[in-house]
Amino acid sequence: MEPTVKATNVVWHAHHVSRAERAAQKKQQPCVIWFTGLSGAGKSTVANALEGELFRKGYHSYLLDGDNIRFGLNKDLGFSDTDRVENIRRIGEVAKLFADAGLIVVTAFISPFRADRDMVRKLLPEGEFFEIHVHAALDVCEGRDPKGLYKKARAGEIKNFTGIDSPYEPPVNPELVLDTGALSIEQSVDKLLAFLKEKGRI
Numbered sequence: 271m272e273p274t275v276k277a278t279n280v281v282w283h284a285h286h287v288s289r290a291e292r293a294a295q296k297k298q299q300p301c302v303i304w305f306t307g308l309s310g311a312g313k314s315t316v317a318n319a320l321e322g323e324l325f326r327k328g329y330h331s332y333l334l335d336g337d338n339i340r341f342g343l344n345k346d347l348g349f350s351d352t353d354r355v356e357n358i359r360r361i362g363e364v365a366k367l368f369a370d371a372g373l374i375v376v377t378a379f380i381s382p383f384r385a386d387r388d389m390v391r392k393l394l395p396e397g398e399f400f401e402i403h404v405h406a407a408l409d410v411c412e413g414r415d416p417k418g419l420y421k422k423a424r425a426g427e428i429k430n431f432t433g434i435d436s437p438y439e440p441p442v443n444p445e446l447v448l449d450t451g452a453l454s455i456e457q458s459v460d461k462l463l464a465f466l467k468e469k470g471r472i
Contacts, residue, residue, distance in 0.1 A: 292372035296330045299471045300369040302394055303462070305378045306387060306441065307404035308433045309419055310411030312450035313378040316404060316458045321376050323459055329472060331374040334361060349430045355386055362390035369398060374471065382438045400469070402462070403444040406451040408433050 293300050305313040314335055324331040347353040358381050368375045381387050391399040412420045423431035430436045446465050448458045466472045
């Protein structure tokens with residue numbers, strides 16, 4: 271659902287420096303690498319490892335992490351379906367701005383609804399949004415439970431928890447699937463780097 275437009279008397283301000291010029295200065299092709307998957311699947315872990323490798327290789331990147339964003343920009347949002355949609359809409363707009371600045375943007379969000387992920391894809395130029403399904407079976411994620419959230423959800427202490435009492439809609443045609451139940455962090459990063467090279471981003 272489109273957000274209500276409340277601002278009036280605003281005019282888009284054109285930049286003197288173009289999107290292409292920013293990317294050329296950094297000698298890279300910007301994109302948004304969107305990790306989606308259940309809590310405990312390994313999104314933040316793999317995203318952090320990928321950003322570290324990109325940094326070591328001299329690329330300009332930035333990681334937007336779901337929990338971190340909720341400490342600031344989205345601290346006014348809860349976990350209802352409506353708030354989840356707004357959470358992804360806001361971060362999609364931020365990711366768009368970062369890509370416009372010429373960065374390789376790495377994001378780690380459960381982002382449970384396909385429509386929301388498709389909405390972010392449409393914000394970006396064709397071929398700049400890569401949906402990466404970080405997949406692990408629910409029992410694997412629950413067994414890891416790094417934040418103790420599944421235990422709380424099962425006990426009824428957390429409501430609207432994805433995979434328990436709130437749905438997760440897996441990608442239909444993701445650009446890449448990482449089975450973190452079978453792959454190590456290093457293997458996952460190697461697959462991502464090979465993918466980005468194939469797509470001409472690094």
